Amino acid sequence: MKEINYSELKKGGFMRQVQKGYFSMRLRVVGGRLSAEQLKKIYEVANKYGRGYVHLTARQGVEIPFIKLEDIEAVKKELSEAGIEPGACGPRVRTITACQGSSICPNGIIDTTELANECDKRYYAQELPHKFKIGITGCGNNCLKAEENDLGIKGAVKPEWEKSSCTFCGLCQAVCPTKAIQIDEKNKEITIDRDKCTYCGRCVKSCQTNSWKGKPGYLLYFGGMFGNNIALGKQILPILFSKEDVHKVIQATLEFYKKYGKQGERFRNTIERVGWDIFKKELEKAIENERSDFDE
Numbered sequence: 001m002k003e004i005n006y007s008e009l010k011k012g013g014f015m016r017q018v019q020k021g022y023f024s025m026r027l028r029v030v031g032g033r034l035s036a037e038q039l040k041k042i043y044e045v046a047n048k049y050g051r052g053y054v055h056l057t058a059r060q061g062v063e064i065p066f067i068k069l070e071d072i073e074a075v076k077k078e079l080s081e082a083g084i085e086p087g088a089c090g091p092r093v094r095t096i097t098a099c100q101g102s103s104i105c106p107n108g109i110i111d112t113t114e115l116a117n118e119c120d121k122r123y124y125a126q127e128l129p130h131k132f133k134i135g136i137t138g139c140g141n142n143c144l145k146a147e148e149n150d151l152g153i154k155g156a157v158k159p160e161w162e163k164s165s166c167t168f169c170g171l172c173q174a175v176c177p178t179k180a181i182q183i184d185e186k187n188k189e190i191t192i193d194r195d196k197c198t199y200c201g202r203c204v205k206s207c208q209t210n211s212w213k214g215k216p217g218y219l220l221y222f223g224g225m226f227g228n229n230i231a232l233g234k235q236i237l238p239i240l241f242s243k244e245d246v247h248k249v250i251q252a253t254l255e256f257y258k259k260y261g262k263q264g265e266r267f268r269n270t271i272e273r274v275g276w277d278i279f280k281k282e283l284e285k286a287i288e289n290e291r292s293d294f295d296e
């Protein structure tokens with residue numbers, strides 16, 4: 001009898017179950033989005049080949065349990081007719097996750113769906129020393145928990161104040177969650193402590209006279225992991241304003257991991273071992289020609 005290559009099956013999205021001969025099939029759900037037609041196809045496949053239910057994973061994925069080994073090819077074929085592919089498992093870039101972002105959510109600052117699709121096309125399933133998760137969240141509310149990912153991206157706004165239309169009503173100071181805004185009514189001035197500002201954009205949204213202008217951008221977090229060991233991703237670069245810079249940084253991050261990571265070593269541990277300073281320098285090098293986009 002031909003030996004079953006379980007690691008190859010896992011790589012292709014079919015994970016061995018505790019029940020002998022059965023596999024739970026992980027689907028590639030980019031940015032948490034599935035069409036109604038795709039849901040219909042998943043329903044059909046779960047009924048026909050599985051046990052009539054799916055499992056929703058913690059990373060927006062869908063798994064269809066109880067697929068038999070002999071049905072795997074038929075399942076793949078049926079799902080691919082609806083544009084559904086298996087999700088990557090093992091040591092590689094996993095499915096890109098995202099919140100609804102600015103295309104749907106009124107709080108959204110960046111188009112998370114568009115960025116998730118771009119990341120999927122450029123980086124999905126790249127081979128790495130260990131699993132690598134990219135997650136995109138549309139604003140500081142952080143519904144997708146950017147810091148939990150090996151590389152998390154968060155929509156952000158850099159506020160700039162314009163004196164001429166300000167009525168000094170005090171609202172922006174009141175809504176700022178980090179108390180970064182100081183209003184000097186006597187001298188008719190507003191100052192912002194850039195070290196305290198988290199780029200949440202609440203001051204911009206609150207102002208009735210449009211005296212705060214907001215420049216949308218991206219905050220990136222590196223080295224988050226939530227397994228047996230837990231660490232929050234760190235923001236080591238200033239806010240980036242260009243999406244191409246974001247991609248250059250993602251590419252440089254993956255190159256760094258490929259170059260320095262030991263097989264089986266989580267990305268956070270690679271950075272800790274090699275040094276955050278060296279990692280940061282490599283990222284800065286990737287965008288050095290775009291230094292003007294930096295918020296110093």
Ligand code: SF4
Pocket residue numbers: 099100101102105106107108109137138139140141142143144
């Ligand atoms: S993180 Fe922001 S944009 Fe994304 S769903 Fe939450 S509130 Fe909306």
Ligand code: SF4
Pocket residue numbers: 165166167168169170171172173183206207208209210211212
């Ligand atoms: S909310 Fe707008 S108008 Fe009011 S103090 Fe702030 S900047 Fe001025």
Ligand code: SF4
Pocket residue numbers: 157159175176177178179180181192196197198199200201202203204
């Ligand atoms: S962007 Fe957020 S943290 Fe920064 S000054 Fe405005 S309200 Fe405060």
